[in-house]
Amino acid sequence: MLNANPPRVKAVLNLVATADWVVAFFPKFFELTRLQDLGSAGHDGFALTQSTPNVHQITYVEGSHSAAIEEPVWDVIADFVLTGNAEATNISAICNNQNACVKSFGSFPPIVWAIIAGLVYAVWKGIEWLICATGADPVSQAFIEGVALTVYVLLLWLVVTRV
Incomplete structure (x- = not known):
């Protein structure tokens, strides 16, 4: 230019x-x-x-x-x-x-990306553990996990695009 x-x-x-x-x-x-x-x-x-x-x-x-x-x-x-x-x-x-x-x-910067990926994974594993701790039957548990994953991905999308 x-x-x-x-x-x-x-x-x-x-x-x-x-x-x-x-x-x-x-x-x-x-x-x-x-x-x-x-x-x-x-x-x-x-x-x-x-x-x-x-x-x-x-x-x-x-x-x-x-x-x-x-x-x-x-x-x-x-x-x-x-x-x-x-x-x-x-x-x-x-x-x-x-x-x-x-x-x-x-x-x-890959260190930062690895830390972020690790945090995202750890939070999801925590959500899965909480769902398993409810003691729901396997079908209900799978449904709850699907809804939770959808909500989690949407929340991550909002954080990435709005914050």
Whole structure:
């Protein structure tokens, strides 16, 4: 986009958050699998900022996934859009380092996915145990398990898509 003639984009501003766990754990996982490049610039930043004059990066804005669009950053974004100037000194919530936990788990996100899968499995096994503890006959137990599995999957879907 920057190399098109004429360029479609004149400059890019990237703000790297201190604790963008959404980007660190999810898009970055797909980058490791090489199935999809969703981008992890909100967590890792751009590698080419030093060699490309029109790519600006501010590290690190305090906060998580929405850190770059919170009110303390609005003036910097507006100034960048109007003048192309990106000054980190105008942001009150600038930190020197990222959150250690997010940075550590973000370096190898399959660990996070394995933990989530383990928790989902453990909760389902707990639900199955509770159903077995009711002492219902096998047919009723199978019916209850089917309904419980449907409700559990729907609740997981709501959590993934709404939270």
